[in-house]
Amino acid sequence: MPESAKPRVAVVGLGSMGYGMATSLRRAGLEVIGCDVSADSVKRFVADGGKGAGTPAEAAKSADIVVSVVVNAAQTETILFGAGGVAETLAQGAVFISSATMDPEIARRLAKQLEATGRHYLDAPISGGAQRAAQGELTILASGSPAAFAKARPALDAMAAKLYELGDEAGQGAAFKMINQLLAGVHIAAASEAIAFAAKQGLDIRKVYEVITASAGNSWMFENRMPHVLDGDYAPRSAVDIFVKDLGIIQDMARSQKFPVPVSAAALQMFLMTSAAGMGRDDDASVARMYAKVTGTHLPGEPN
Amino acid sequence: MPESAKPRVAVVGLGSMGYGMATSLRRAGLEVIGCDVSADSVKRFVADGGKGAGTPAEAAKSADIVVSVVVNAAQTETILFGAGGVAETLAQGAVFISSATMDPEIARRLAKQLEATGRHYLDAPISGGAQRAAQGELTILASGSPAAFAKARPALDAMAAKLYELGDEAGQGAAFKMINQLLAGVHIAAASEAIAFAAKQGLDIRKVYEVITASAGNSWMFENRMPHVLDGDYAPRSAVDIFVKDLGIIQDMARSQKFPVPVSAAALQMFLMTSAAGMGRDDDASVARMYAKVTGTHLPGEPN
Incomplete structure (x- = not known):
């Protein structure tokens, strides 16, 4: 050219x-x-x-x-x-x-x-x-x-x-992206639930990270986001409210198609709860902070 | 020696x-x-x-x-x-x-x-x-x-x-294993929800597999188990009832520690539903079949 x-x-x-x-x-x-x-x-x-x-x-x-x-x-x-x-x-x-x-x-x-x-x-x-x-x-x-x-x-x-x-035709790219977002959102919520639950039991969460990233429980999101929790660093790389939006779209799509999506529905509630607690613009790994705050579990860099 | x-x-x-x-x-x-x-x-x-x-x-x-x-x-x-x-x-x-x-x-x-x-x-x-x-x-x-x-x-x-x-001391190995099982169980349920929802929208699920395994929505379980769905092969490598048991233990542990785990609770219900529908001894990727059956969505090798 x-x-x-x-x-x-x-x-x-x-x-x-x-x-x-x-x-x-x-x-x-x-x-x-x-x-x-x-x-x-x-x-x-x-x-x-x-x-x-x-x-x-x-x-x-x-x-x-x-x-x-x-x-x-x-x-x-x-x-x-x-x-x-x-x-x-x-x-x-x-x-x-x-x-x-x-x-x-x-x-x-x-x-x-x-x-x-x-x-x-x-x-x-x-x-x-x-x-x-x-x-x-x-x-x-x-x-x-x-x-x-x-x-x-x-x-x-x-x-x-x-x-x-x-x-x-337009719409297919969007549909593939939404499937990715469903999984990504659930995986962040699951990683957050797991790491806070591990901390609650007194496990060394750096060791948890090492074991999980080498095991069948690993996900791209666990591996990518949980270092933010280990370091107590919630400066937004991608914000909680992005998944409030994207898992919300999943719920809208699924409801209009009469397709139940209970796992991503539960994950959405965790992002909403994190946003409601004032962390909507913080890094999406803040879902782990929310679990920790609610349950009085200590995470690195956090007060309780 | x-x-x-x-x-x-x-x-x-x-x-x-x-x-x-x-x-x-x-x-x-x-x-x-x-x-x-x-x-x-x-x-x-x-x-x-x-x-x-x-x-x-x-x-x-x-x-x-x-x-x-x-x-x-x-x-x-x-x-x-x-x-x-x-x-x-x-x-x-x-x-x-x-x-x-x-x-x-x-x-x-x-x-x-x-x-x-x-x-x-x-x-x-x-x-x-x-x-x-x-x-x-x-x-x-x-x-x-x-x-x-x-x-x-x-x-x-x-x-x-x-x-x-x-x-x-005994118990710490078990605790790490349970954290892995929490994540593994949620990831199988999420993978199943996502692949069935993708099929419902008429997406080519082999293409979905290709895209997701190269994207941020990937998990070890998605990559390992979803080929069973693509091939319509539910011969048990690991059975649905294993996760009914393991996610059940998570619920028992969490309840006794007053620690809410809503994402894994939702995943457990999906394994229970799959077991209740007669697939408890089939491969754990059968959770995807359950979503498909309930919603009348076609998956490879399945009747509807």
Whole structure:
């Protein structure tokens, strides 16, 4: 592809994930316009050598690809169809890549609505933290029309280490992501229940970590999150309220499909209880702190 | 150690685990006497070159080490103190190695009771399947007095790839094992809930397996058990009723300690429901079948 034909990319949402993704896109040689509700984030991106825009509409005006990196369906809908939204300016044939985790039904509706105006929609939830976003090594669970994939390809290549192509319509990427979130949420709650219960019995929880990570009780989340508990460090890498949202979506989906999900329902209640106790914005391993507080069990760095 | 001083080992319980452990002990050059409620199992062991005994008392008579490989605390207590039990004949200073998963309180009581008669007790729950038992590559979570460890060492070395020494009194090995079982049980129930829910939405569950095992939603149990669901093969590697028992012990422990464990409580109900539906002796991945049956969701090899 000649230099002049390199696609222009707008990144809407310059939080810890979006900023890293925008950086990866620039590193791949693409022209990137950043946009965020925080003017400071845009300033920082411009200072780093990127371009900035005041609204999604302005960012999307000359873009071939828009990458939306926000938290939920409501924010995605606002970016698309709200005042100053992408749909006001985006060119015919351009593609909107949505990375938020959301109910597959909503992903299908947003896609249909955008496609009706002559633009493409790629349902592309992401997995991996801020560091992998900055390195262009995300996992992307994508679905959409072949045209949407073709148009989005240069951006996907720049952002992902692993791209799953999960179907030819929006909603399938979202559905796979929700299954992952069901498991991830239950595993954090279970890890929290187990480590606090172990502490209650006077077991050395560093030894518990060593034994469990080498045993059949291990999970990716146990291994990744329980060091936060061992170190008494609840600075948010990913917050409790993210799983209040995602396990909430699971409950909504399951109820509307008349599908009982009692294990993830119990896990959701533990995240809700942790959020209600004032830890909603803390690291999601705070669920362990909640168990410890309720039961008067000592954990490292905690008062009781 | 000269040939004549090699310890003699009695293995009580020649099921799929015990038979493999007895085989590993013989491979290490130890003299092994096998005993089982099934005369056929003993005959098979003798035909393979081992020695046989009719009762635990007879097996223990000339043994330095007894390895008990049964399912629960009640069976362990019968082997020790029932009629024809080990305590009738075991020499002073010999060691009893208990591998059953049980409430740490009961492990402490059995140890105290045996130690009062001048023998040693090693609390040593095992992890790893029949294949690793036969290869002498189990994980053993052990606790007990230094004298118990010293006396048991040749057998432990022959049976374990990984030996955790978790404390100097019985009950600590059991407590670590119970924490592992809490997590393992929740992860099987969560994996089952997730894969059935994915199938309900029409997702390709082989693709789900591929995505999840490479994502943050992965667990050792998801990766190990869900292939049984993909293949529609519920021949028991480990049965549903094992987790009915183990998650039941967790509930008993937690209730007596006034420690709420709602996530594992929900998981237990799913194992109970699967057992109640007639699948108690089937593979524990049958929890997924139960979700599918209840919701009319199709899984491979299943009628609906």
